[in-house]
Amino acid sequence: MSTAVSSNTSAAPGTEERPLRIAVIGSGPAGVYAADMLTKSAEVRDGLVVSIDLFDRYPAPYGLIRYGVAPDHPRIKGIVNALHKVLDRGDIRFFGNVEYGTDLSLEDLQTHYDAVIFATGAIKDADLNIPGIELDGSYGGADFVSWYDGHPDVSREWPLNAKEIAVIGNGNVALDVARVLSKHADDLLVTEIPDNVYAGLKESPVTDVHIFGRRGPAQVKFTPLELRELSHSRDVDIVLYEEDFDFDEASDAAVKSNNQIKTMVGTLTNWLVEQDDDDADPTTGASRRLHLHFLHSPVEVTGTDGKVSGIKFERTELDGTGNVRGTGEFLDYPVQAVYRSVGYFGSALPDVEFDHQRGVVTNDGGRVLGVDGTQVPGIYATGWIKRGPVGLIGHTKGDALETITHLLADRAELPVAAVPGIEAVTELLDSRGVKFTSWEGWNELDAHEKALGAAASETGPVQRERIKVVSRDEMVDVSRGASVVG
Numbered sequence: 001m002s003t004a005v006s007s008n009t010s011a012a013p014g015t016e017e018r019p020l021r022i023a024v025i026g027s028g029p030a031g032v033y034a035a036d037m038l039t040k041s042a043e044v045r046d047g048l049v050v051s052i053d054l055f056d057r058y059p060a061p062y063g064l065i066r067y068g069v070a071p072d073h074p075r076i077k078g079i080v081n082a083l084h085k086v087l088d089r090g091d092i093r094f095f096g097n098v099e100y101g102t103d104l105s106l107e108d109l110q111t112h113y114d115a116v117i118f119a120t121g122a123i124k125d126a127d128l129n130i131p132g133i134e135l136d137g138s139y140g141g142a143d144f145v146s147w148y149d150g151h152p153d154v155s156r157e158w159p160l161n162a163k164e165i166a167v168i169g170n171g172n173v174a175l176d177v178a179r180v181l182s183k184h185a186d187d188l189l190v191t192e193i194p195d196n197v198y199a200g201l202k203e204s205p206v207t208d209v210h211i212f213g214r215r216g217p218a219q220v221k222f223t224p225l226e227l228r229e230l231s232h233s234r235d236v237d238i239v240l241y242e243e244d245f246d247f248d249e250a251s252d253a254a255v256k257s258n259n260q261i262k263t264m265v266g267t268l269t270n271w272l273v274e275q276d277d278d279d280a281d282p283t284t285g286a287s288r289r290l291h292l293h294f295l296h297s298p299v300e301v302t303g304t305d306g307k308v309s310g311i312k313f314e315r316t317e318l319d320g321t322g323n324v325r326g327t328g329e330f331l332d333y334p335v336q337a338v339y340r341s342v343g344y345f346g347s348a349l350p351d352v353e354f355d356h357q358r359g360v361v362t363n364d365g366g367r368v369l370g371v372d373g374t375q376v377p378g379i380y381a382t383g384w385i386k387r388g389p390v391g392l393i394g395h396t397k398g399d400a401l402e403t404i405t406h407l408l409a410d411r412a413e414l415p416v417a418a419v420p421g422i423e424a425v426t427e428l429l430d431s432r433g434v435k436f437t438s439w440e441g442w443n444e445l446d447a448h449e450k451a452l453g454a455a456a457s458e459t460g461p462v463q464r465e466r467i468k469v470v471s472r473d474e475m476v477d478v479s480r481g482a483s484v485v486g
């Protein structure tokens with residue numbers, strides 16, 4: 001373990017006297033996997049000594065696992081347990097509540113570390129540029145996710161007053177958003193949702209949530225498990241439309257060659273058949289309905305008095321390649337709220353070249369490039385900020401492996417940090433009044449949230465394993481009640 005040794009600036013980086021100092025910015029899965037893989041690399045097994053500090057702007061670790069994954073997805077716990085074990089070993093220091101760009105600059109990092117890995121992910125919605133998207137009642141799905149997951153920096157209030165809602169997009173986030181919007185709040189009470197989220201959802205008058213995809217059933221970007229899960233919501237009927245079930249040659253080829261597509265087309269078709277077997281009324285009489293529409297391309301969000309009152313689509317048709325073209329037929333749906341879930345988009349980082357088309361840090365296999373396209377020595381990227389906001393948690397492992405392989409291959413050319421001592425960063429943050437949190441602090445907050453869940457279980461109608469603390473100040477206070485790293 002290298003973090004316990006003090007550093008000597010005259011020795012070559014990578015020894016007990018002078019470990020190779022690496023900062024990882026972002027403690028989502030990509031950042032944690034990169035840090036973990038570095039500590040387990042062949043070079044380290046062969047004697048290289050690394051010392052890694054992991055920073056996050058949130059007081060808690062795990063990125064989108066805490067502030068993206070839906071609360072009714074407890075199966076993700078296995079991954080959290082694995083990441084917890086990595087950080088619990090004690091050889092990677094965690095600094096929460098530290099933001100790159102405000103609390104620490106690139107120059108600070110270059111002064112204290114021989115290499116920096118950006119793993120800052122994505123938290124914002126991609127734009128959907130159609131008229132009316134700015135109307136009151138039109139929301140980004142990512143913002144709603146942040147609200148229901150108790151993100152510390154978003155408003156505690158969320159307007160849930162629409163009876164009919166449109167969700168645009170056929171990815172897993174659209175499914176999450178639509179499922180949470182259509183579920184009964186009481187069925188989410190067993191999860192870790194904050195109290196204000198339960199209270200907000202409980203008041204929702206929603207009856208119909210419509211998910212719209214611009215392409216066909218064989219072009220959805222869902223995954224099979226997440227699609228099937230829609231049918232598990234109590235008192236929510238799924239409604240499909242026969243005219244949306246169209247397949248071109250590319251669709252047939254996709255069904256034949258891709259098991260996931262085959263399974264999902266099978267699921268959707270079975271639902272349609274079951275619904276058609278139930279004579280004229282496709283529903284069971286549930287109080288809420290989730291409609292799945294395909295071949296609908298959004299054209300305009302329509303409004304009255306500045307508020308959403310409907311949405312207009314152009315019906316599309318498949319063009320043989322799995323893509324679609326407009327048919328010139330337009331369809332209007334009365335809705336009082338629109339959620340766009342057309343993908344996430346990464347945010348630019350100060351002093352790091354950014355590809356504004358793709359929303360990623362400009363890089364080649366994780367090696368960050370400068371404005372002239374050449375490698376910036378010692379600066380790397382991994383995860384969604386390297387590759388774009390696509391893929392599951394497990395996919396960030398491959399990113400991390402590529403990035404750390406390149407970093408270790410570049411080792412001889414890394415710039416040598418001027419102030420590599422492990423206490424120097426702590427002192428710098430303290431001198432700036434940054435109230436950083438530690439791994440011990442996270443364990444304290446984790447235990448506190450579990451205790452809140454246990455207390456609510458004693459008095460409430462259901463067992464609750466955890467209730468999330470939302471306020472940043474409260475998170476920091478609880479965390480800093482424990483011993484602080486140093």
Ligand SMILES: Cc1cc2nc3c(=O)[nH]c(=O)nc-3n(C[C@H](O)[C@H](O)[C@H](O)COP(=O)(O)OP(=O)(O)OC[C@H]3O[C@@H](n4cnc5c(N)ncnc54)[C@H](O)[C@@H]3O)c2cc1C
Binds near residue numbers: 027062063382391
């Ligand atoms: C709504 C949603 C639900 C999802 N659900 C699932 C699921 O159920 N299962 C699954 O396998 N995958 C799921 N995914 C995908 C999964 O979340 C991503 O694949 C994964 O989180 C990407 O990891 P990352 O580390 O690159 O980014 P992130 O998880 O976004 O982590 C980035 C971290 O960097 C930190 N950071 C950002 N900027 C700064 C800064 N300036 N200074 C310091 N720190 C900073 C952030 O605070 C964050 O902690 C979901 C994604 C979304 C959007």
Ligand SMILES: NC(=O)c1ccc[n+]([C@@H]2O[C@H](COP(=O)([O-])OP(=O)(O)OC[C@H]3O[C@@H](n4cnc5c(N)ncnc54)[C@H](OP(=O)(O)O)[C@@H]3O)[C@@H](O)[C@H]2O)c1
Binds near residue numbers: 128173213221226
């Ligand atoms: N439970 C889980 O495992 C889980 C949960 C959430 C997210 N995730 C993962 O996180 C990643 C991001 O998910 P995501 O849903 O944000 O993105 P995504 O999978 O890329 O889906 C985006 C959807 O938006 C549509 N879209 C894009 N632009 C559009 C436009 N202008 N008009 C209409 N529709 C448009 C896309 O249609 P086209 O295909 O036609 O472009 C696609 O259906 C994915 O890899 C996802 O699997 C996983």
